[in-house]
Amino acid sequence: MRAGICHWHLHGFGIFAVVKTRRPPTGRVGLINHTNWLDVDLAWHLFAGAEGHGLAIEAAMAVKTWDCEVLGMDSLHSQIDRGTARSQAVTKRFGAVTDATRASQHAGTDGLRPGSGNCWQMLIKC
Numbered sequence: 001m002r003a004g005i006c007h008w009h010l011h012g013f014g015i016f017a018v019v020k021t022r023r024p025p026t027g028r029v030g031l032i033n034h035t036n037w038l039d040v041d042l043a044w045h046l047f048a049g050a051e052g053h054g055l056a057i058e059a060a061m062a063v064k065t066w067d068c069e070v071l072g073m074d075s076l077h078s079q080i081d082r083g084t085a086r087s088q089a090v091t092k093r094f095g096a097v098t099d100a101t102r103a104s105q106h107a108g109t110d111g112l113r114p115g116s117g118n119c120w121q122m123l124i125k126c
Contacts, residue, residue, distance in 0.1 A: 007033070013071060018046065018059045026050035029059040031067060031076070039077040042067075042124060044090070056090045064094060068126035076124040096122040 008014040015030035027046035034041060042063060044056050067073050078096060080087050098121070 013040075013067070015043075016059070016063065018044075018050075018055055020055075026055055027059070029056070029063055031063060031071075037077075039075075040067075040073060042076040042078045044087075051086060056086070057093050060090060061094050064124060064126075074126050078122040078124060080122050091122045091124070094124065096124045098122060 011031075011033045013031040013033075015028050015032070017025040018027040018029055019025050025047070027044065027050050029044040030042075032041045032043050042060060044060050046056055064076065067076060078091055080091055
């Protein structure tokens with residue numbers, strides 16, 4: 001929890017809880033500024049049983065809108081595991097495209113993030 005609070009303090013953004021009215025949290029979504037990545041990452045994770053109800057797209061769209069309108073960034077990136085069809089579908093629903101320009105700027109085997117050969121770098125424009 002301390003790392004999350006520090007992230008908000010240092011960058012002015014971080015992770016939100018995903019909640020439905022009067023229920024326990026169903027996941028988390030937000031912006032992460034990884035120290036060894038070039039771009040701010042839009043990330044989400046839904047807890048078991050919460051997938052397939054549109055929560056990820058609704059929460060990710062809300063964070064994207066907040067980022068574009070309040071924080072003023074012109075684009076975000078999202079690291080998507082090649083094996084997660086649902087996450088790929090979420091990013092495509094709000095207009096993300098594979099960002100081939102990142103391939104030469106990262107050290108991973110597929111050029112996407114250090115040490116990773118299993119992710120796609122998705123570009124999300126405001």
